[in-house]
Amino acid sequence: MARTRRPLIAGNWKMNGLQADGIALAKAVAEGVRQAAWADREVLVCPPSTLVLAVAAAVRGSGLLVGGQNCHAKASGAHTGDVSAEMLRDAGASHVIVGHSERRADCGETDAIVRAKAEAAWRAGLTPIVCIGETLDEREAGRTLAVLEGQLTGSVPGGATADRLVVAYEPVWAIGTGKTPTTPEVAVAHAHIRKVLGGIMEGATSVRLLYGGSMKGSNAAELLAAGDVDGGLVGGASLKADEFLAIAKAA
Numbered sequence: 001m002a003r004t005r006r007p008l009i010a011g012n013w014k015m016n017g018l019q020a021d022g023i024a025l026a027k028a029v030a031e032g033v034r035q036a037a038w039a040d041r042e043v044l045v046c047p048p049s050t051l052v053l054a055v056a057a058a059v060r061g062s063g064l065l066v067g068g069q070n071c072h073a074k075a076s077g078a079h080t081g082d083v084s085a086e087m088l089r090d091a092g093a094s095h096v097i098v099g100h101s102e103r104r105a106d107c108g109e110t111d112a113i114v115r116a117k118a119e120a121a122w123r124a125g126l127t128p129i130v131c132i133g134e135t136l137d138e139r140e141a142g143r144t145l146a147v148l149e150g151q152l153t154g155s156v157p158g159g160a161t162a163d164r165l166v167v168a169y170e171p172v173w174a175i176g177t178g179k180t181p182t183t184p185e186v187a188v189a190h191a192h193i194r195k196v197l198g199g200i201m202e203g204a205t206s207v208r209l210l211y212g213g214s215m216k217g218s219n220a221a222e223l224l225a226a227g228d229v230d231g232g233l234v235g236g237a238s239l240k241a242d243e244f245l246a247i248a249k250a251a
């Protein structure tokens with residue numbers, strides 16, 4: 001069977017967007033996606049949870065996918081302020097980001113928590129985008145590959161299949177800094193991620209591996225051409241429709 005890894009360009013809006021600007025942004029991205037009618041790639045936006053429902057309604061029929069940025073591991077219950085994977089699904093999401101480094105750092109999310117969230121995503125019928133990545137200290141200590149391996153084995157649940165898992169490699173030092181690893185550095189990390197996945201699941205050659213961290217229109221083609229890169233997880237540059245669509249075009 002031919003190896004099929006359809007590129008995925010995912011926008012992570014983080015804690016940005018009130019109704020007016022968020023819906024306008026989503027509509028502009030959706031219009032670009034509708035016009036391009038790409039059959040060979042997927043485009044996803046992950047607005048803050050307050051906007052998932054409205055964004056999903058605004059982009060319906062365009063081909064643009066909508067996701068959440070986080071979910072709780074439980075389906076419902078006494079968890080004030082949290083949102084479940086089922087709620088995201090109900091609001092129109094198809095994907096959810098889990099284990100973003102900002103949540104690992106700000107909210108103390110461990111690999112075990114991230115793993116439970118990925119399982120929750122499956123339970124609700126969502127595809128988790130599991131984020132991993134080394135800090136600058138870890139990179140400088142030559143520990144990048146070991147860190148990625150530890151995070152992967154800790155965060156990816158057993159029973160993963162390629163159609164229900166996306167992994168995003170996001171070096172923490174590259175997020176929002178304008179710095180990126182070189183293309184060979186990205187390729188080395190992604191090759192290692194695929195190798196580690198091969199030891200913990202079936203069909204690892206078909207899992208989509210996204211690169212994230214200061215990806216923008218001007219560097220997307222180069223980063224996306226690195227070996228084993230199947231798309232991008234885009235923060236800052238996903239807040240401008242033209243810039244984000246330029247990245248999707250480069251995929």
Ligand code: PGA
Nearest residue numbers: 175176213214234235236
């Ligand atoms: P950035 O963020 O593109 O703004 O660096 C990426 C991310 O955190 O997903």
